[in-house]
Amino acid sequence: MPNLFRHRHFAGSILLALLPLAATAQIDTRAATVTAAEVPAAAYGTPVDYNIGYLVGEVKPGTGVWWVTEGSHQAMFVTTGEGVVVVDAPPIFGDKIAKAIASVTDEPVTHLIYSHPHADHIAGAWQFPEGIEIVATSESAEHITELQSGERFGPFGTFVGGKPVPAVTRTIADGESLTIGSQTFSFHELGKAHSHSDLAVLLPDHRIAMAVDIVWAGWIPFERLGHAEDISSYLAAHDALLALDWDVMVGGHVGRLATRDDVATNKEYVTDLITATMAALQSVSYQSAAERAGYANPFLTTETYFDDVARTASAEVEAKWVTRLGGADVWTYSNVRAVMMWLRLN
Numbered sequence: 401m402p403n404l405f406r407h408r409h410f411a412g413s414i415l416l417a418l419l420p421l422a423a424t425a426q427i428d429t430r431a432a433t434v435t436a437a438e439v440p441a442a443a444y445g446t447p448v449d450y451n452i453g454y455l456v457g458e459v460k461p462g463t464g465v466w467w468v469t470e471g472s473h474q475a476m477f478v479t480t481g482e483g484v485v486v487v488d489a490p491p492i493f494g495d496k497i498a499k500a501i502a503s504v505t506d507e508p509v510t511h512l513i514y515s516h517p518h519a520d521h522i523a524g525a526w527q528f529p530e531g532i533e534i535v536a537t538s539e540s541a542e543h544i545t546e547l548q549s550g551e552r553f554g555p556f557g558t559f560v561g562g563k564p565v566p567a568v569t570r571t572i573a574d575g576e577s578l579t580i581g582s583q584t585f586s587f588h589e590l591g592k593a594h595s596h597s598d599l600a601v602l603l604p605d606h607r608i609a610m611a612v613d614i615v616w617a618g619w620i621p622f623e624r625l626g627h628a629e630d631i632s633s634y635l636a637a638h639d640a641l642l643a644l645d646w647d648v649m650v651g652g653h654v655g656r657l658a659t660r661d662d663v664a665t666n667k668e669y670v671t672d673l674i675t676a677t678m679a680a681l682q683s684v685s686y687q688s689a690a691e692r693a694g695y696a697n698p699f700l701t702t703e704t705y706f707d708d709v710a711r712t713a714s715a716e717v718e719a720k721w722v723t724r725l726g727g728a729d730v731w732t733y734s735n736v737r738a739v740m741m742w743l744r745l746n
């Protein structure tokens with residue numbers, strides 16, 4: 401059965417081979433011309449073999465729960481004895497998830513769960529056979545239908561190289577469980593924290609979780625705080641995740657799995673961001689920015705002030721976090737800007 405879809409999208413994999421993979425940063429020793437602070441060693445997982453292009457591993461031995469990464473994105477799949485249940489299909493993987501599955505089991509893929517309706521995590525769904533069950537929250541289902549209605553300027557998945565995704569065939573609600581073959585999944589809605597609808601998928605028997613784009617284990621959150629829909633809901637999602645019973649989590653990004661400590665650490669970083677940004681909004685003088693920028697161009701005046709606030713707050717946060725988490729010197733400024741706009745508008 402796996403052979404049926406293993407080579408179906410050969411052209412897609414060639415295209416992917418031409419794209420530089422983030423994982424290569426870990427093993428590519430060519431001198432970089434753009435540099436940043438040294439990344440703490442704990443941010444990295446097992447390096448991905450350049451020649452294969454992905455790493456597939458069992459999250460915990462003997463559980464049948466596997467994760468796949470190319471160093472930057474992550475997907476999960478679970479063997480059940482009655483077929484494989486996949487969670488997410490990042491399009492940047494090309495057909496590598498199907499290949500990874502075929503490398504460890506002959507079971508066919510029967511279910512695909514969408515963690516949230518963002519194209520960079522689901523627009524690679526084309527690599528699975530037609531007719532499989534597509535599982536998501538009803539909010540995700542509606543949002544995906546809307547995104548693919550044809551009335552939108554810019555097709556879904558354009559930026560990330562994906563394709564339209566199959567519509568959701570089965571919606572699940574908060575607290576619901578689903579048993580497929582030998583495996584039980586439980587579903588926990590995190591609300592509009594990062595996206596329109598964020599879902600935590602738990603395998604209670606194995607204490608394994610998957611929740612995407614909340615925590616970048618070992619790293620600060622992606623630029624603009626991962627484009628969180630609402631920052632207070634985003635913060636609350638950390639508590640919701642920690643209230644669930646798990647000890648290893650597939651977080652959707654970076655080259656290693658997440659622990660409960662990673663979730664608590666991320667919350668601490670985000671809390672520091674908010675505290676520092678609030679303090680800078682109180683202390684930085686608008687007048688001083690206006691005197692330097694003048695009033696002829698109000699965009700420039702405002703931007704000068706925003707920049708002063710963001711630089712003040714991010715200098716403090718960066719100094720504290722650059723040795724603890726990867727990328728603190730790269731995207732703390734951007735994360736402060738996201739917090740600043742959230743505080744300004746809410």
Ligand SMILES: [Zn+2]
Pocket residue numbers: 516518521594595612613
């Ligand atoms: Zn996302």
